[in-house]
Amino acid sequence: MLDHDEAVRLYGRWRHRTPADAVELFKGYPxxxxxxxxxxxxxxxxxxxxxxxxxxxILRSEVALLRRHLTSRFDVWAADKGTLRPLIGEADEAISSTCGNLWLRESAADPWEYDVLLMDATMSMWTYKRDARIRRRTADIVWNRDGINYLRPEIQLLHKAPGLRAQDQEDFRACLPLLNDSDRRWLRAAILVAHPNHPWLKEL
Incomplete structure (x- = not known):
């Protein structure tokens, strides 16, 4: 996995964006x-x-929906295992099942704006991309603050667990004392299934 500085060197810089910017981006998105x-x-x-x-x-199944929402505003690129490909066909054009992200920018002369993560989920059920045995109701993978939905911390930490980058460790340390007992148990059980020798297990 490339670190941020190396990704910027190879692919270009990112414009600073905040959750409030995402609210504007998705305004009217169905x-x-x-x-x-x-x-x-x-x-x-x-x-x-x-x-x-x-x-x-977003849900992986709603890529076409997002592309139609962004028409004439952003170019959409598929990021797939270290390669980038512009999506220039019809919105319903299929993308690889291994594509995990969509990068958005206005043009080649502009910085990247948003890194849209594609989640393996339907409107009813979410599945962990690294181990299909770990599932949860889609309605239960987010929480809301100030009118914005965020991925729940125990699920975000599960996604961060394989990396063990310094930032992932810091995020784990920051979240751990704030997780309630139920969420801590869920995270421990999920890591035990998907990453059974993970060092976080001792602290959970």
Whole structure:
């Protein structure tokens, strides 16, 4: 996995965006969206942290819906295993099942604006992308603060668990004392299934 500085060197810089910007981006969007990544951690802990980009997230099944929503506003690129490909066909054009992100920018002369994460979920059920045994009702993967949906911290930490980057460790330490018993038990059980030798298990 590339760190932020190396990704910027290779692909270009990112414009600073906040969750309030995402609200404007998705105004009128008929699908389901929320904020994931570092901004979701910050919303939960209340502790400011560095941000390389903003990670709104949508259901993988609603890519065409988002592309139609963004028509004439942003170019949409599929980020798939380290490669970038512009989506220039019809909105219903299929993307690879391994594509995990959509990068948005106005043109090649502009910085990237949003890194949209594609979640493996239907309107009824979410499935962890690294282990399909871990599932949860889609309605239960988000929480709301100030009118904005955020990915729940225990699920965000599960997604961060394989990386064990310094920032992931800091996010885990910041969230751990704030997780209630139920969410802590869920995270421990999920990591035990998907990443059974993970060092966070001892602290959970």
């Amino acid at each position: 699908g389901f969206w929320w904020i994931a990544g570092g901004w979701a951690i910050e919303a939960f802990t209340g502790k400011p942290r560095p941000h390389g980009d903003l990670d709104p997230s």
